[in-house]
Amino acid sequence: MGLNEKQQRFADYYIELGNATQSAIKAGYSKKSARFIGQENLTKPNIKKYIADKLEEMKSKRTADGQEVLEFLASVMRGEIDEEVILTVGAGEGYSEIMRTRKELSARDRIKAAELLGKRYTLFTDKTDLTVAEPVQIIKGEPKRYEGNHTEVKYEPKLMN
Numbered sequence: 001m002g003l004n005e006k007q008q009r010f011a012d013y014y015i016e017l018g019n020a021t022q023s024a025i026k027a028g029y030s031k032k033s034a035r036f037i038g039q040e041n042l043t044k045p046n047i048k049k050y051i052a053d054k055l056e057e058m059k060s061k062r063t064a065d066g067q068e069v070l071e072f073l074a075s076v077m078r079g080e081i082d083e084e085v086i087l088t089v090g091a092g093e094g095y096s097e098i099m100r101t102r103k104e105l106s107a108r109d110r111i112k113a114a115e116l117l118g119k120r121y122t123l124f125t126d127k128t129d130l131t132v133a134e135p136v137q138i139i140k141g142e143p144k145r146y147e148g149n150h151t152e153v154k155y156e157p158k159l160m161n
Helices: 005-017 020-027 034-043 045-062 066-078 107-120
Strands: 082-092 095-104 139-145 153-159
Touching (some): 005 020, 005 034, 005 045, 020 034, 034 045, 066 107
Antiparallel strands (some): 082 095, 139 153
């Protein structure tokens, strides 16, 4: 079941204001019953669903996802984005004018974007990922000394239990 016109206005105002009583008044309900109607409307499943859907839609429009962030960083790194700069220019007799212009991003900004992308894709890691397939065995043994000029110590291995 859909919403009637008043319920839809209430839901839209509730999204804007976050206050059920004020939303009910703005939607056209009487001031006497606004508090009760506002709370009651928030318990109706179709109104709750409408509000939740609208909030989710607004969130997805305002919030950048991971792919969007990566695309932005890539375009900054490639120099496809420029920035607006405000300059003050002397116009004579002690006056100055404000002038807006666009300029390329600095090398520092582009390098930072490349660095962030590199971290994301682990391009700059010094660590080695080592996976051992066999279980580790600890070997215990007694040192065995050899005669001669060198003092090499060898162990006769015995598996520990």
